[in-house]
Amino acid sequence: MDESKINDIINSQKDFLDSNSNSINSRILLLKKLLINIKLFEEEIYEALSKDLNKAKFESFLTEILLVEKEIKLFIKKINKWSKDKKVKASILNFPSRNYLKPEPYGRVLIITPWNYPFQLSLTPLIGAFSSGNTVVIKPSELAPNTSSVLSKLIKETFPENIVSVIEGDAEVSKNLLSKKWNYIFFTGSTRVGKIVASEAAKNLTPITLELGGKSPCIIDKDVNIEKAAKRIVSGKFINCGQTCIAPDYILVNDKIKSKLIKHLKIEILKTYGNKPNQSNNYGRIISRNHLDRLTNIIAGQNIVFGGHSNKEDKYIEPTLIMDPDINSAIMSEEIFGPILPVISYNDLSEVEKIILKNPNPLAFYIFSNNKKFINHLINNFSFGGCVINDTLIHYINSNLPFGGIGNSGMGAYRGKHSFDTFSHYKPVLKKQSFFLDNLRFGPHPESFNTLKKLLRKF
Numbered sequence: 001m002d003e004s005k006i007n008d009i010i011n012s013q014k015d016f017l018d019s020n021s022n023s024i025n026s027r028i029l030l031l032k033k034l035l036i037n038i039k040l041f042e043e044e045i046y047e048a049l050s051k052d053l054n055k056a057k058f059e060s061f062l063t064e065i066l067l068v069e070k071e072i073k074l075f076i077k078k079i080n081k082w083s084k085d086k087k088v089k090a091s092i093l094n095f096p097s098r099n100y101l102k103p104e105p106y107g108r109v110l111i112i113t114p115w116n117y118p119f120q121l122s123l124t125p126l127i128g129a130f131s132s133g134n135t136v137v138i139k140p141s142e143l144a145p146n147t148s149s150v151l152s153k154l155i156k157e158t159f160p161e162n163i164v165s166v167i168e169g170d171a172e173v174s175k176n177l178l179s180k181k182w183n184y185i186f187f188t189g190s191t192r193v194g195k196i197v198a199s200e201a202a203k204n205l206t207p208i209t210l211e212l213g214g215k216s217p218c219i220i221d222k223d224v225n226i227e228k229a230a231k232r233i234v235s236g237k238f239i240n241c242g243q244t245c246i247a248p249d250y251i252l253v254n255d256k257i258k259s260k261l262i263k264h265l266k267i268e269i270l271k272t273y274g275n276k277p278n279q280s281n282n283y284g285r286i287i288s289r290n291h292l293d294r295l296t297n298i299i300a301g302q303n304i305v306f307g308g309h310s311n312k313e314d315k316y317i318e319p320t321l322i323m324d325p326d327i328n329s330a331i332m333s334e335e336i337f338g339p340i341l342p343v344i345s346y347n348d349l350s351e352v353e354k355i356i357l358k359n360p361n362p363l364a365f366y367i368f369s370n371n372k373k374f375i376n377h378l379i380n381n382f383s384f385g386g387c388v389i390n391d392t393l394i395h396y397i398n399s400n401l402p403f404g405g406i407g408n409s410g411m412g413a414y415r416g417k418h419s420f421d422t423f424s425h426y427k428p429v430l431k432k433q434s435f436f437l438d439n440l441r442f443g444p445h446p447e448s449f450n451t452l453k454k455l456l457r458k459f
C-alpha cells in the first residue's frame with residue numbers, strides 16, 4: 001500500500017473519531033456482522049492456514065476461529081455494561097461527593113501481529129480495541145501471506161475503512177506505521193521487535209501492550225500420573241508444530257521418573273502423529289525455511305532421543321526429544337518455537353531454580369504435581385505471565401484470566417473484560433455536592449486541632 005493511501009486511512013480514522021458517531025449500538029451491529037462474515041469466510045480461512053502452516057482444519061477451528069467467535073459473543077453481551085461509568089467509594093475527606101470512573105477509548109489503535117496464530121492473534125485484540133470505541137489499523141505478519149490476505153478481505157467486507165483497516169506488509173511497513181502518531185499500540189511478537197516497538201512508542205509517549213515470547217518451563221514432580229502428564233505435554237508442545245508462544249519450551253523432571261516420562265512422551269507422540277508425522281494430517285509445518293534452519297542448527301550435536309529428522313523443501317521437522325542439553329547451549333538460551341522438547345532431570349529444587357532464572361519471567365509456567373507445598377513454593381518464588389497446574393496451554397481459553405507477560409515476556413494483558421480495560425482510559429471524576437460546605441480546608445485554620453486531628457486520622 002502506498003504512503004498516500006496509508007495517510008488517507010489514518011486521516012479518515014481521525015475524522016471518524018472527531019465526528020463522535022461511534023455509538024455502542026453501531027459497534028454491536030458491526031460485531032454481529034463480523035460473526036456472520038467469519039462463517040462466510042470459514043473455508044477460505046482454513047485453506048489459508050493450511051497453506052501458511054499446514055494447519056489441520058480441526059486445529060484451525062479450535063485455536064483460531066472458535067476463540068475469536070467466543071470473544072465477539074462476549075463483547076456483544078457485555079459491552080453496554082462495561083461501557084458504563086463505574087462508581088467508586090468516596091473519601092470521607094471529600095464528603096459529600098460522588099466519585100466514578102468514566103471509560104473512554106484511547107482513539108487510534110495500531111495492532112501489529114505475528115504469523116503463528118495469524119487469524120486469532122489479529123482478531124482477538126481487534127475485538128477488544130474496536131468494541132471499546134477505538135478505530136484500528138492491523139498490520140498482520142508478512143510470513144503468513146495467505147491468512148493475511150483473507151483477513152484483509154474479511155475486514156474490508158465487515159468494517160468501513162475509517163473504523164478498521166488492514167495494512168499488509170513486512171517489517172518496513174511496520175516501521176513506517178510505528179513512525180506515525182497513534183493513541184495506543186498493541187504488539188504481539190518477539191522480544192527483540194517488542195523493544196523496537198517500545199522505543200518508537202516512547203517518542204510520542206504512546207501507551208503500549210507488548211505480548212512477547214520467552215522460554216516457558218514445565219516442571220514435573222515425582223508423584224504425578226505420568227501417562228496423563230505426557231498426553232497433556234505432547235498436545236501443548238506439538239500443536240502448530242511447536243510454534244505457540246505458550247508451548248512448554250523445556251521440561252524439568254524429577255530424576256526418579258525421567259525414563260518413564262521419556263517412554264510415555266514417545267508413546268504419546270506416536271499415538272498422535274504416527275511413526276511418519278510427515279504423512280499425518282494433524283502435523284503442521286515450520287513457517288519458513290529460515291526458521292527451519294534455525295531449528296536444525298540448535299539440535300545439531302545434542303543428545304537426540306527421539307525424532308530429529310527434517311526436510312528443508314517441505315519445511316518439516318519431526319517431533320524431537322533432546323535429553324539433558326548443556327544449559328548454556330543455544331537450545332537452552334533462546335526461545336525454541338518449534339517441535340523440539342529438551343528434557344532435563346533434577347534432583348532438588350535448587351537446580352530447577354538455577355535453570356529457570358537463566359531466562360526469567362517466562363510467558364507461561366507449567367507445574368505437574370499433586371504436592372501443595374511443591375506447587376506453592378514454585379508459584380510464590382517465580383514471576384511469570386500465567387501458570388497452569390497439571391496441564392498446558394488451557395489458561396488461554398478462559399477469558400476471565402488476563403493473558404499477558406511480564407518483563408521479557410511482555411507488559412499489559414488482554415482477553416474479555418481485560419481487553420476492554422486495556423483499550424480504555426478510565427477517567428476519574430469527582431462531583432462535589434454543593435449543599436454542604438466543608439469549612440475544614442478553608443482558612444483561617446484553627447489554632448488548636450488535636451481533637452479534630454484524632455477524628456480525621458480515624459476515618
Ligand code: NAD
Binds near residue numbers: 141171189193335
Ligand atoms: P516478530 O517480532 O518477528 O514479528 C512480529 C511483527 O512485527 C510482524 O508483523 C513483523 O512484520 C513485525 N516486525 C518485524 N520486524 C520488525 C521491526 N524491525 N520493526 C517493526 N516491526 C517489525 O515475531 P514473529 O516471528 O512473527 O512471531 C514469533 C514471536 O512472537 C515469538 O517470540 C513468540 O513467542 C511471540 N508470540 C507471542 C505471543 C503472545 O501472545 N505473547 C503470541 C504469539 C507469538
